Amino acid sequence: MTKVLTVNHSVEQGIREFLKFLLDTGKIKGVFTLKKLNKKGDVAYSLITRSDELTDAVPFFPLMPVNAGKLISRFTMNGPPSEPVAVVLKPCELRAFIELVKLEQGSLENMVFISATCGGVFPLNMVHEGTIEKNLSPYWTAIKKEEIPENIRPVCKACTEFIPYNADLVLNLVGNKNLDSQCDIVIETKKGEEITTDTDIKKKYSQKEYKKENLDTFKERREAEKKKIIEDIDTKLTGMDGLIEIFGKCIGCHGCSKACPICYCKLCEFESSDSEYGPSNYEAELKRRGAVRVPPNTLYYHLGRLSHIAISCVGCGSCEDACPVDIPVSIIFKKIGESIQNMFEYTPGKSIEEKIPLTTFKEKELTEIEE
Amino acid sequence: MNNPRKTPDASSTDHGVLIQVKNTQKETVNDFLKTAMEKGVFDAVLISMRVPAGDSFAYVLLTNKELLKDAFPLPPVMPVQGAKAISSITRRGKGNKKIAAILRPCEIRATVELAKLGQVNLENIILISMDCFGVMPTPIFIKDPEKSFKKFEDAIREDDDTVMRPVCQICDKSSMVAGDLHMGTRGVQKDSFFIVPHTKKGKDILDKLGLQANKNIDTWRAKINKNAKEKQKKRKQVHTDLQSSIEKLDKFLDIFSHCINCHNCMRVCPICSCRVCYFDSDKMKHPSDDYLRIAESKGSIRFLPDTSIFHMGRMVHMSLSCVSCGACEDACPMSIPVAQLFSMTADETQGLFGYIAGESLDEPLPLTTYRKEELSEVDDVHD
Amino acid sequence: MKKNDDFIPKILTFLCNWCSYAGADLAGTSRLKYPTSIIPIRVMCSSRVDPLFILKGYLNGADGVLLTGCHPGDCHYQSGNYYTRRRFAALKKIFENLGLEKDRLSLSWISASEGQKYAQTTTDFTQKIKELGKNSAGTEIFL
Numbered sequence: 001m002t003k004v005l006t007v008n009h010s011v012e013q014g015i016r017e018f019l020k021f022l023l024d025t026g027k028i029k030g031v032f033t034l035k036k037l038n039k040k041g042d043v044a045y046s047l048i049t050r051s052d053e054l055t056d057a058v059p060f061f062p063l064m065p066v067n068a069g070k071l072i073s074r075f076t077m078n079g080p081p082s083e084p085v086a087v088v089l090k091p092c093e094l095r096a097f098i099e100l101v102k103l104e105q106g107s108l109e110n111m112v113f114i115s116a117t118c119g120g121v122f123p124l125n126m127v128h129e130g131t132i133e134k135n136l137s138p139y140w141t142a143i144k145k146e147e148i149p150e151n152i153r154p155v156c157k158a159c160t161e162f163i164p165y166n167a168d169l170v171l172n173l174v175g176n177k178n179l180d181s182q183c184d185i186v187i188e189t190k191k192g193e194e195i196t197t198d199t200d201i202k203k204k205y206s207q208k209e210y211k212k213e214n215l216d217t218f219k220e221r222r223e224a225e226k227k228k229i230i231e232d233i234d235t236k237l238t239g240m241d242g243l244i245e246i247f248g249k250c251i252g253c254h255g256c257s258k259a260c261p262i263c264y265c266k267l268c269e270f271e272s273s274d275s276e277y278g279p280s281n282y283e284a285e286l287k288r289r290g291a292v293r294v295p296p297n298t299l300y301y302h303l304g305r306l307s308h309i310a311i312s313c314v315g316c317g318s319c320e321d322a323c324p325v326d327i328p329v330s331i332i333f334k335k336i337g338e339s340i341q342n343m344f345e346y347t348p349g350k351s352i353e354e355k356i357p358l359t360t361f362k363e364k365e366l367t368e369i370e371e
Numbered sequence: 372m373n374n375p376r377k378t379p380d381a382s383s384t385d386h387g388v389l390i391q392v393k394n395t396q397k398e399t400v401n402d403f404l405k406t407a408m409e410k411g412v413f414d415a416v417l418i419s420m421r422v423p424a425g426d427s428f429a430y431v432l433l434t435n436k437e438l439l440k441d442a443f444p445l446p447p448v449m450p451v452q453g454a455k456a457i458s459s460i461t462r463r464g465k466g467n468k469k470i471a472a473i474l475r476p477c478e479i480r481a482t483v484e485l486a487k488l489g490q491v492n493l494e495n496i497i498l499i500s501m502d503c504f505g506v507m508p509t510p511i512f513i514k515d516p517e518k519s520f521k522k523f524e525d526a527i528r529e530d531d532d533t534v535m536r537p538v539c540q541i542c543d544k545s546s547m548v549a550g551d552l553h554m555g556t557r558g559v560q561k562d563s564f565f566i567v568p569h570t571k572k573g574k575d576i577l578d579k580l581g582l583q584a585n586k587n588i589d590t591w592r593a594k595i596n597k598n599a600k601e602k603q604k605k606r607k608q609v610h611t612d613l614q615s616s617i618e619k620l621d622k623f624l625d626i627f628s629h630c631i632n633c634h635n636c637m638r639v640c641p642i643c644s645c646r647v648c649y650f651d652s653d654k655m656k657h658p659s660d661d662y663l664r665i666a667e668s669k670g671s672i673r674f675l676p677d678t679s680i681f682h683m684g685r686m687v688h689m690s691l692s693c694v695s696c697g698a699c700e701d702a703c704p705m706s707i708p709v710a711q712l713f714s715m716t717a718d719e720t721q722g723l724f725g726y727i728a729g730e731s732l733d734e735p736l737p738l739t740t741y742r743k744e745e746l747s748e749v750d751d752v753h754d
Numbered sequence: 755m756k757k758n759d760d761f762i763p764k765i766l767t768f769l770c771n772w773c774s775y776a777g778a779d780l781a782g783t784s785r786l787k788y789p790t791s792i793i794p795i796r797v798m799c800s801s802r803v804d805p806l807f808i809l810k811g812y813l814n815g816a817d818g819v820l821l822t823g824c825h826p827g828d829c830h831y832q833s834g835n836y837y838t839r840r841r842f843a844a845l846k847k848i849f850e851n852l853g854l855e856k857d858r859l860s861l862s863w864i865s866a867s868e869g870q871k872y873a874q875t876t877t878d879f880t881q882k883i884k885e886l887g888k889n890s891a892g893t894e895i896f897l
Contacts (some may be wrong), residue, residue, distance in 0.1 A: 030663050031672060042628040047662060050670035055777055065631045070473055071674055081659040127473065127629050128706040189529065219862050239853040241423075248422035248429070251450040253702050255635045267647055269806070277459060279466030284431065286415065286468075288815060290435030291895045294417065295459040299897045300806075306848050307805040322633050324702045325427065325450070325513050332852075339851045340844045357837065358844065361836035369843045370861050422896055431895060438895075 001052055004210035005196055007183040011171055011225055014183020015114070018205075019086055023051040025200055026259040028112065029083035032072065033059045041133065047085075059114070062139055062152070063132065064121045065193060067261040067318045069096030073106040080109035081270045084195075090121070090173045090314040091164040096261035097348025102356055103265045112195055115164035115213065116171035119143035120156030124321040146175040146218040148225060155317035155330045158226035160219055165350045168192035170315040186210055194196050233331045243299055246332075250298050256329045258356050259322035260310045269308075270301045302329075306336050311358050312348045313337030387555065387565035388577060389586040396505040396556060396564065400501075401439045403566075404471065408614060409438045412579045413497055417456060417472040423704070427509070427518045430456040432470065444473045447523035449506045452698045453478030454485050454641035469495050475503040477542070477696040479549035480729020481641035484692040487736050490644045497572060498550030503597070505535030505545065509701045538710045541609050543602035545594035549729060553730040558594025565591050599652045608720040610715045623679075626712065629705040630678045636699035636709050637681075641691040649688070650681045682709075686716055691737050692728045693717035763791045763817035763883040767876070768807070770800045770835075773824035773865045780869030788873040789880040792820075799823065804854040805845045808859065815892015818858045818883040820876070836861070847883035855886060 022028045036056040037044035043061050045068060048054055068089040075081075089097075094115050100106045120140065126132050135151050143150040149159055164170055170186040173179055187196055187210075194205070236242050254271065257263045269275060277285075277296055285292040313333050320330035332366035341348065343366075344357035402725055404416050420431045428446040430453065453474035454596040460470065474482070479500045503690045504527045512519040522534050532540050539545070546557055551573035555565040565588050568574040577584055603646065617623045621741070637643045649655075655677055666672045693713055700710035721728060723746070724737040769775040775796050781788055793816075800823025808819045821842055824892060829835040842861045849856040860882075862875045891897065 030666060035671065037673065038500065038625065040625070040628065044628075045674045046671050047666040047674045048671035049663060049666040053671035066675075074675060075659050075662060078656065078658040081663055085659075085661075085663070123702055124631070125706075151842065226869055237851070237853045239855065240891055240894065242853055244422075245424040248424040248896055249427035249450065249509075251509070251702070252640050253635050255633050255638070255702070255704065258633055258635075258638075259631075264653075266653075271646065273646075276463065278463035279461075282460055282466060283468070286432065286434045289893055289895055291431050291433035291438050293896050294430045294432050294456040296897070300809060303809055303813075303848070303852075304806050307809065307845055310848065311844065322635065322704050323632075324510055324635065324704060326510070336848055336851050340847050343843060343847060344840075351484055358837070358840055361833065361840055363836065366839050366843050369839060369846070420895075429896060 002210040002212070003187045003193075003207050005185040005201070005205050005207050008181075008312070009183050009207055010181060011116075011173065011179045011183045012058065012060060012175070013300050015059050015171060015185070016057055016089070018183075018185060019088075020051040020054050021201070021204065022086060022195070023049070023054070026086065026199065027195060028086045029081065030085045031057070031088070032068070032075070032085060033057050033088040034061045040301060042127070047075075053142070060116055060171070062119065062121045062136075062149075063124075064090065064093070064316065064318065065124065066079060067096055067259070067316050068093035069100060069314075070261040072097050072111070073100040075112070076107040077105055080111070082110070084110045084112055086112045088112055090118050090130070091115055092159070092314045092349075093261070094164055095161065095314045095347075096316060097299070098264060098349040098352055099301065099314065099356070100264065101352065103264060103312075108352070109132070112169070112191060113167045114169045114171070115167035117164070117174040118156075118159075118162045119149055119174055120152035120159070121317075122151060123317075124152065125275040140179070143158065144177050144179065146215065146221070147296045148218075153317040153320070153330070154229055155315050155320070155334050157368070158222065158229045158331075158334065159232055159315055160222050160226065160345065161315070162222065163215065166352065168195070168342070172282075174212060175213060175215055213334070220269075220305060229331060230335055233328060233335060235267055237332070246327060247298055247302055250302070250327060251325060252295050252298060252301070254301070255322035255324065257305060259318040260309065261316065261318065263305070270297065270304060275300070276292075280314035293299055306333065309333075310337040310340050311346070311356060313341075316349050374683065384567055384569065384584070384585065385589070387585045387586055387588045387591075388582045390564055390566055392562045392564065396456060397444065398552065398565075400444050400473070401442050404442075404473070405436050405439045407471065407580060408439075410580065412469075412576055414468040414469045415470045416442070417453075417460070417470055417474075418444055419446045419473075421446070423738055426513050432460060433458075434468070437606050445475060445501050445503060446519055447507050448509045448695070449475070449478075449698065450509050452481060452639065452641040452696055454468070454481030454491070455639075457482045457496060458485050458490045458641075458644065461496060462490055465492045465494040467495075469497065471497040471499055473499050473501065474550070475506075475696075476500050476544055476547040476549045476560065477503070477694045477729075480544070480547070480694045481692075481716070481734050483549070483729040484642060484694065484736075485644065486732060488642075488644065488692070491600070493716075493732070497552070497576060499552045499554065500548065500550035501554040503542075503545040504538075505532045505539030505542070506697075507534055508536050519591035536697040536700065536710070537708065538695050538700070540604040540715050542695065543599045543601060543606055545602070547730075555588065555591045555595070557591065557598065559591050601659075603724045606718075609711075610718065613715050626707060627678050627682060629707055631680065631705060632675060632677055633704060634681070635702040635704065637685055639698045639702040640689065641694070641696065641698065642692045643685070650677065650684055653679075690717045690720040691724070691726065693721075694728050729744075761888060762789075762883060763880060763888075764793060764815065765818040765820055765876075765880060765883060766793045766808075766811040766816040767792045767794050767820040768800065768803045768822060769794055769796050770823040771796055772800045772830035773828065774800070774822035777822075777868045777885040779837055780867065781872045782869075784869050786873040788876045791880045791883070792876050793815075799829065799831050799834040800838040801831075801841075801843075803838065804851070805841055808845060812858065813891050813897055814855075814890065815889050817886070817889045818860065818879060820858070820879055821861045822864045822872075822875075825865055828865065855889075857882060858886060858889065862885045868878035
């Protein structure tokens with residue numbers, strides 16, 4: 001049965017104290033979490049090794065400057081750390097990291113994952129606008145009532161995977177009316193047990209049995225939003241004309257690809273000489289069309305990227321925040337991603353054992369595809 | 372300073388072709404191009420066109436002359452820096468077609484720099500620059516394209532550039548005769564403009580079209596010189612203010628506190644053309660224990676700790692060729708004033724060598740050459 | 755509604771060396787008729803076909819793309835065509851969900867002895883593409 005460890009503080013302060021304890025007693029070497037950088041309150045991911053630095057940690061701040069899965073992949077791609085590091089990240093970030101581990105872009109060794117049921121994150125443009133501060137209180141009020149906060153990323157509103165998979169320790173934020181006074185750390189895995197079944201910890205914090213919360217109301221609300229958002233994008237996805245309209249203003253910066261945790265190629269196919277046009281390509285295009293957009297291959301890049309990564313898309317929305325011209329990339333990728341994932345009943349990042357569908361096969365399947 | 376920075380001035384030619392405007396200036400320019408194509412002076416044109424959805428503009432390379440009636444030289448936005456378009460077309464070779472490209476002075480200057488960097492082959496390219504009134508920031512334009520379009524037209528008519536990119540507002544090279552030909556539209560009569568030849572290639576084009584560069588262009592030159600001087604003054608003031616706002620390291624870090632290391636600025640920069648940027652390469656990817664060790668020395672580090680090294684490093688790499696176009700700032704998802712910072716630094720670094728990026732194809736990149744005696748102020752101070 | 759009878763579609767056809775290409779060859783030597791719309795491209799295995807090939811072909815104006823290979827279980831390289839099947843299914847799903855004409859893409863398993871199947875499949879697919887009409891992607895400027 002699942003055990004939960006209680007710290008008598010708010011969830012945020014409680015996890016800070018718990019992590020401080022783990023650092024001070026040498027059970028972990030470092031903590032990876034969101035942290036306030038300066039007096040202005042700017043927030044960024046940080047690697048903390050000295051416990052007093054944890055005072056400025058804001059582990060569950062509703063912002064995702066970069067998908068942490070990408071950052072942890074960078075941290076571990078040349079090998080795991082030699083001592084344990086606690087990593088606090090959101091469910092989709094953890095799912096992205098699990099996918100990256102399957103793609104040999106990261107290591108799980110010595111990582112202690114701490115996550116929480118997620119209410120969503122604010123779009124990054126709110127950072128520059130300075131509107132996050134005033135939206136924090138309404139955000140938490142909504143979360144406690146299992147309501148969807150107003151100003152979060154569209155893909156967050158449509159997300160039904162707000163309960164973390166593969167986290168060693170989990171906090172409950174959604175629907176938790178006590179999150180300002182009580183911090184219940186749910187111990188989900190063996191690794192979580194190992195790090196909490198310590199005489200020091202047993203002395204300091206009480207442990208009891210845990211009864212899982214029912215978050216069906218929240219899930220229903222999210223599903224309703226998803227339906228709405230997909231219906232809306234479907235009115236624009238009307239074939240070639242629709243795509244030309246949506247992606248017409250694309251400037252080819254590839255920000256979406258660089259922000260995406262799943263896109264890990266050192267040299268992207270669409271930036272390599274494979275996709276580069278030479279004089280003969282241009283001449284062929286001019287012969288074919290009479291005129292060609294320069295640089296070329298805007299749709300080829302987006303559709304090609306879909307064919308490459310949609311199978312693992314975790315719907316985090318980092319792509320859309322990176323786009324300078326407000327193209328609804330995240331909704332399109334989430335929609336297409338889920339349609340392919342559903343074909344194989346696959347949820348990216350849910351299970352480390354489950355192979356990515358395009359890297360495996362069944363001998364009898366998809367008979368409807370042949371004509 | 373050993374090499375005082377040259378003040379940009381109009382070209383050395385005194386005369387140009389006077390072109391009468393039929394209907395609109397845009398139409399006249401497009402007709403000029405169509406005529407040149409019909410006469411076989413060039414085979415293709417690279418020019419901006421409005422995208423089908425109407426919410427932006429894109430460069431199009433065309434051989435179909437009929438499309439020219441919908442072309443839009445120097446539109447309200449510059450989503451892609453023109454030099455990148457030229458590089459896309461010629462990086463792998465010059466091809467068989469003669470292509471005329473209508474671009475802004477900063478785009479042509481960037482093209483010239485890229486030619487020096489081996490990223491552009493200018494042999495079959497005819498560069499035509501036009502007086503530029505600036506561009507609006509793309510993220511703002513796309514929020515309401517129709518309204519923004521009108522704002523742009525008003526701005527040109529009233530010579531009021533407050534809706535343009537911050538770096539455009541302090542640009543003193545917006546009428547630089549940078550191409551083979553230059554269309555001088557500023558300050559002349561509403562119903563005409565000048566075409567000024569700048570290179571032999573440009574003169575040959577005019578000859579083939581039977582156009583005589585015999586009209587005195589003093590009125591135009593006086594107007595653009597006056598404009599350039601005003602802008603220079605404004606530029607100096609803005610740069611002084613900017614410099615004082617980032618005097619210390621923590622203020623510099625403050626500007627980049629929102630940076631998410633997306634590297635959009637680098638990717639849209641016309642000068643940044645490395646296939647794999649140094650700051651994306653394995654050189655920047657360290658083992659986890661190394662990161663932990665660095666974190667230990669300070670108690671905590673931002674992760675990834677690459678923000679400052681990326682921006683400063685990019686400055687070191689491309690500052691001497693920066694043309695202050697502002698593409699970087701438009702692409703930044705966190706609205707960091709990158710262009711203003713890089714532009715200011717570029718003025719200083721280029722000024723050190725008396726170099727103006729893209730002014731002359733013959734002038735070598737400062738770091739690829741040297742003088743035996745120079746830069747005594749940074750030379751061995753212990754001698 | 756009658757589509758233009760003079761319209762000869764361009765159908766990019768990928769043929770795996772060991773089965774489908776031999777099957778196409780057999781159709782030829784057996785003097786079986788098949789349409790001139792077929793543009794054959796021989797690959798060693800159907801799994802060599804990167805979805806990007808199909809995408810590029812489509813965006814360059816191919817009216818149809820036909821992907822052929824050995825029957826599942828008979829792949830010369832044991833399991834190549836199993837991956838082909840999944841990749842193709844995923845690509846077709848992408849097309850469908852973006853509103854693009856997914857029927858322009860087709861998959862058919864054709865063995866070395868199935869010259870008749872090759873002739874029939876290509877004829878049927880050509881007819882289907884004729885009904886769909888020309889692929890406008892080939893003339894778009896702002897792709």
